[in-house]
Amino acid sequence: MNSTSENNKKRKSIFTSKITLIIEGLITAIIISEIFLRIIGFSNPLFYEYDELLGWKLRPNASGWFQKEGGAYIEINSQGLRDREHNFKKPDTVLRIAVLGDSYAEAMTLPVEETFWSITEKKLNEIKPYNNKTVEVINFGVGGYGTDQEFLQLKRDVWNYSPDIIILTFFAGNDIRNNCRELDLSTGKPYFTLENNALILDTNFNKRSEIKKFISNMGKYPQRLFSQYSRLYQLYKLYKDYKHNMEISQQVSGDTIAGQEIGIGDAVYSKPTDPKWEKAWAITETLIVKMSEEIKAKNAYFIVLPATTSIQVHPDTNIRNQYIKKMNIKNLAYPEDRIKILGDTFGFKVIPLIKNFQVYAEQNKKYLHGYENLKLGFGHWNREGHSLAAEIIVNYILTNYKNIK
Template sequence: MFKKIILLTVPTFLLFFLLLEILFNIFIPASELPDVVFDNKYKLIKFDKNQSGNYSIGKFPKEKFKWKINNEGWNNEKNYYENKTKYRIAVIGDSYVEALQVNVNESFPSLLQRNFPDQDIYSFGISGSPLSNYYQMIKYISKKFNPDFYIVNVVGNDYDESLYSLRKRDVFTTLKTDENPVFITPDGSSQKRLINILNNSSTFRYFYHNLVFFHKLKNIILEKNSNRNNLLRDQNYREEIKKGISIIIDSISTITKNNLLFVVDGNRHKIYNNGIRVKENFYKKDFISILRNKSKKFIDLDTTFSANYNQYSIKFNSELDYHWNSYGHSTVAKEINNYINEKVLK
């Protein structure tokens, strides 16, 4: 009896899976994601070089966004070279610099490159990377590409996820804030290798990336615990996170010296709702306070986004995704463009 059930169930499942693969390959094409690799020399993840594809968002995607991974494994139209013949600016960040949510030529680093054709604008973005990993990336970037100026893009979850005590993963560098603070570098990328394998299935890509199904399921399962623990975690870790942020900024500055600009994302929920019933990110508040105390240069996009939204009432992200859309990237590029003209290339 059991054997008959197996003989009936397995072929049925395989046929159903095959039909789903056809559906999400042809009729509702699933999002395509570049494969990642682990750089053993520099202890960081980036993309496998020379790939291209289309990223999409949502149940029935209306748009596809072109991505192109260059010769060094980063989402950028242009190839990167170690030999430097022009003034070189490096842009470092997470998924906001990776910028799969817009066409590769619409990301703010690409827009900056068009605005400054006589300079090299090299972007280095990898999804999920926290502030602590930017330090590891900057070590790699400084040794291999020797930029003249660094721009570090910082968003809301970059602060707390930098602590080893809060994010034990084998993918990104994190910081142990013990008596003798130390950066913990990853030793592999087993999680990302698994994603590479699963991404071969259009069905997996559709549920995982387009519908964000597994993330939503995880959030539902963990919702009660996270709601109960968030306040306690915030209270217990705020001082430790402030300490960690300070150490990371100092560590980055030992490499970049004064040739460094932080670009800090704005609280767009607050901007869209005129500040009504929106939680303030006190990690960002602490971060900016530390930057001021250390006399570090920064752009707070709260000011940029608020002024723009008050004038035009155009959102900087789509309704499906909180990442910047093409208008958001354009707005950020204009702000950084002005800074470069006035403060960097003057």
């Protein structure tokens, strides 16, 4: 009996020792991996978190390097904006401009001081067009947002800052698709539908049981700590993002030519014939008109800024013409022209960019989109694109909004 008991104790001791060694080995491996990832400069912080109304939002006080395209050290303020801190209460000596948009406005590819909204603020304050008033530009841009989320963001968040001018950065390359459930690839966001020309909000994405909401909220703060400080967790998130992007790219048509990029639908460059795209345009235009009506009711000014796609302003006219021929269209300005007509019809301003961008790109033989660490001529505005956009915005505001008091 004693021999059997002793053998059992030995087995348990050996088993415990093995488990302890495995745990110690795992902890050591994690520590070494964390140190190694820091030594090589790896960083991929989680900048977003769940939002019950909008689907996601920027995570307050998040910070870290963004290096997927371009590169900048990103700091999100305490209100969840990719901007410096701003008080809700607007001083009498300040004229405020709120910028709404997706990743074009969020602009994580560049340092803040090189973004179009920051340059716009700086240039206007150098010129001082509003007597003793200082211009303050507040950036509400969030990557991946559609016009639907921006409309909801306007109603819930933007008015807290009492802006005088609202600029909607509208990117036809994916905003139209993002506004239509049948075309969009995301299931984690709100959508609007049109019923008798009325917008009906659908927030089924956030229908979770109370217990799931409780568990989610309990896990929010540990996740923030992991995402901010654990390089291994950041590496895991990078892998998940890469896998998700690969899945999306496989769903998008592979029939590409020079100058065309994945994620930008061909359908945006011509009048839609597909009922889904007709619906997407109808929802998008209704959202913009409703946004315009609300802004007018608040005695503020509304400007739509149609951001360019890379092919629209490619410096090589041969590549643009090749794409135009392939699409059997007259030019690449259909989405911008359609928004301009909408603005003329419903009384809001639209700042056209395509022509000025094309002239600049051709004359200077410069790409206004893309970065060397990804691909020049593709993707978001680069430093020169942001600078040119700011110059056009400033000139437009000085010409059309001299009498704001």
